[in-house]
Amino acid sequence: MASDSRLLADVAPVRSGNVFEETMEHLLRLLRLGQFPPGTRMPPERELAEALGVSRTTLREALAELQQAGYVQARRGRYGGTYVAPVLPAPQAPEVPTLDAAEVEDVLTLRAVVEPAAARLAAERLPRAKQLARVQEAHEQLVGVPVEAYRPLDSRFHLEVARLSGTPSLVAVVADVRNQVNRLLDRIPLLPPNLDHSTQQHAALLEALEQGDPVAAEAVITDHLQGTAALLRGFLT
Amino acid sequence: MASDSRLLADVAPVRSGNVFEETMEHLLRLLRLGQFPPGTRMPPERELAEALGVSRTTLREALAELQQAGYVQARRGRYGGTYVAPVLPAPQAPEVPTLDAAEVEDVLTLRAVVEPAAARLAAERLPRAKQLARVQEAHEQLVGVPVEAYRPLDSRFHLEVARLSGTPSLVAVVADVRNQVNRLLDRIPLLPPNLDHSTQQHAALLEALEQGDPVAAEAVITDHLQGTAALLRGFLT
DNA sequence: TCTCAAAGGATCAGTTGTAGACCTTTAGGC
DNA sequence: GCCTAAAGGTCTACAACTGATCCTTTGAGA
Numbered sequence: 240m241a242s243d244s245r246l247l248a249d250v251a252p253v254r255s256g257n258v259f260e261e262t263m264e265h266l267l268r269l270l271r272l273g274q275f276p277p278g279t280r281m282p283p284e285r286e287l288a289e290a291l292g293v294s295r296t297t298l299r300e301a302l303a304e305l306q307q308a309g310y311v312q313a314r315r316g317r318y319g320g321t322y323v324a325p326v327l328p329a330p331q332a333p334e335v336p337t338l339d340a341a342e343v344e345d346v347l348t349l350r351a352v353v354e355p356a357a358a359r360l361a362a363e364r365l366p367r368a369k370q371l372a373r374v375q376e377a378h379e380q381l382v383g384v385p386v387e388a389y390r391p392l393d394s395r396f397h398l399e400v401a402r403l404s405g406t407p408s409l410v411a412v413v414a415d416v417r418n419q420v421n422r423l424l425d426r427i428p429l430l431p432p433n434l435d436h437s438t439q440q441h442a443a444l445l446e447a448l449e450q451g452d453p454v455a456a457e458a459v460i461t462d463h464l465q466g467t468a469a470l471l472r473g474f475l476t
Numbered sequence: 477m478a479s480d481s482r483l484l485a486d487v488a489p490v491r492s493g494n495v496f497e498e499t500m501e502h503l504l505r506l507l508r509l510g511q512f513p514p515g516t517r518m519p520p521e522r523e524l525a526e527a528l529g530v531s532r533t534t535l536r537e538a539l540a541e542l543q544q545a546g547y548v549q550a551r552r553g554r555y556g557g558t559y560v561a562p563v564l565p566a567p568q569a570p571e572v573p574t575l576d577a578a579e580v581e582d583v584l585t586l587r588a589v590v591e592p593a594a595a596r597l598a599a600e601r602l603p604r605a606k607q608l609a610r611v612q613e614a615h616e617q618l619v620g621v622p623v624e625a626y627r628p629l630d631s632r633f634h635l636e637v638a639r640l641s642g643t644p645s646l647v648a649v650v651a652d653v654r655n656q657v658n659r660l661l662d663r664i665p666l667l668p669p670n671l672d673h674s675t676q677q678h679a680a681l682l683e684a685l686e687q688g689d690p691v692a693a694e695a696v697i698t699d700h701l702q703g704t705a706a707l708l709r710g711f712l713t
Numbered sequence: 714t715c716t717c718a719a720a721g722g723a724t725c726a727g728t729t730g731t732a733g734a735c736c737t738t739t740a741g742g743c
Numbered sequence: 744g745c746c747t748a749a750a751g752g753t754c755t756a757c758a759a760c761t762g763a764t765c766c767t768t769t770g771a772g773a
Binding site: 246247249250251252253254255258261262265269274275279281282286287290291292293344345346348349352353356360404406407408409411412416419 | 483484486487488489490491492495498499502506511512516518519523524527528529530581582583585586589590593597641643644645646648649653656
């Protein structure tokens with residue numbers, strides 16, 4: 240009996256590859272989400288390996304690959320370290336040139352659920368000045384940044400907003416969905432006018448948060464998301 | 477320089493343990509969520525190992541442990557297999573007797589975001605009869621079931637509702653959060669009156685879905701969740 | 714009643730990943 | 744201008760995991 244195929248349909252793999260591959264994915268994600276912002280120094284290998292729960296050997300293999308691809312650069316000696324490139328390299332030509340519409344809808348739908356909810360919760364909590372400062376900082380770094388370096392910093396801003404929700408598990412989901420959206424965005428051109436508009440919306444969001452206005456915060460971000468959503472859907476035809 | 481500790485704060489581990497441990501967690505989750513319902517036969521080891529992306533050796537170690545703990549029972553010979561116990565054993569006395577309030581709020585908040593959204597989306601899509609049948613089936617299996625066997629089937633019902641949203645990534649989040657909630661619920665008593673009330677709410681949700689009424693669906697499930705949320709918060713003091 | 718296919722059970726060589734010690738480079742401080 | 748601490752770079756013994764093969768059990772059907 241070849242077993243009920245329906246039972247196996249929902250069984251996800253325990254791991255999505257070998258340790259090296261997963262570590263690469265993980266690091267790429269951290270870079271794309273701006274958690275290690277462009278131009279900064281990453282933590283020392285020994286600490287990073289520990290935080291990732293991976294041996295230094297494996298981490299170093301992944302870092303070597305990233306260096307090869309131009310994402311980071313290692314410098315030896317005291318006060319050396321692994322430095323993030325000021326501008327992340329454009330991803331390779333994607334394997335699948337045309338995107339699966341269902342997949343895109345999936346990601347956009349999840350995003351439309353979690354990001355507005357996070358913004359609403361953040362505004363409800365009336366964050367203290369110190370917490371807001373981190374968002375403010377992320378916002379300022381974003382102003383006038385060149386197009387090529389925009390995306391990681393944009394992600395960072397959105398993640399900082401999500402963190403204000405005070406709900407770590409929600410932040411994790413937002414980070415995840417944003418990472419997927421970034422992969423989609425890599426396949427379409429990024430236009431300066433869009434950036435300007437985005438930055439204005441960020442400012443509006445920031446104000447809603449300062450005022451502790453959940454309804455406004457949710458509305459602003461929903462609007463904001465619809466912009467990129469439309470862009471992505473458009474490039475699908 | 478001991479590196480900027482803020483940078484490492486948000487770095488999650490690549491893996492949460494060795495393969496054996498992760499496989500155990502994974503299987504426990506599948507059992508608790510009712511994806512392998514009580515009393516049924518699980519897929520053959522070879523197929524399950526393949527689906528989990530794990531060697532049969534490792535899977536067998538995990539299954540042996542589960543058998544030891546009374547979750548499953550293996551039967552040899554043709555038409556044998558690994559059978560899920562009709563009633564899952566009560567979990568061991570939890571390591572941490574008193575729960576961390578922040579942790580509980582975290583899970584409950586995420587749940588309050590994703591489950592209502594999934595129900596709303598499900599109602600919006602006006603699911604076809606065939607899809608509704610799976611939810612209906614899950615609902616019927618739940619009626620009159622003994623208290624001890626309730627939880628996996630309850631989870632299954634909620635997961636089937638989430639599946640109707642047509643958004644796989646949202647289903648994944650719902651599954652995840654439900655798994656965490658189940659762990660919390662394991663620490664508090666389950667009362668038959670609560671079950672009756674739950675089942676009534678399930679019926680109301682089902683009706684809202686049939687009618688394609690997103691507002692009602694969202695309202696019913698929000699109400700439903702607040703019940704267990706209050707219960708959990710109550711047992712925290 | 715015999716056969717056999719489909720399931721769990723056992724074993725082992727080979728590969729992958731880890732932990733830890735050690736080497737090399739380099740800038741700042743005495 | 745030398746010393747040293749902190750970083751990346753290298754190597755090796757050990758543990759974990761895999762995958763492949765074979766064994767054993769058992770019920771259905773010829």
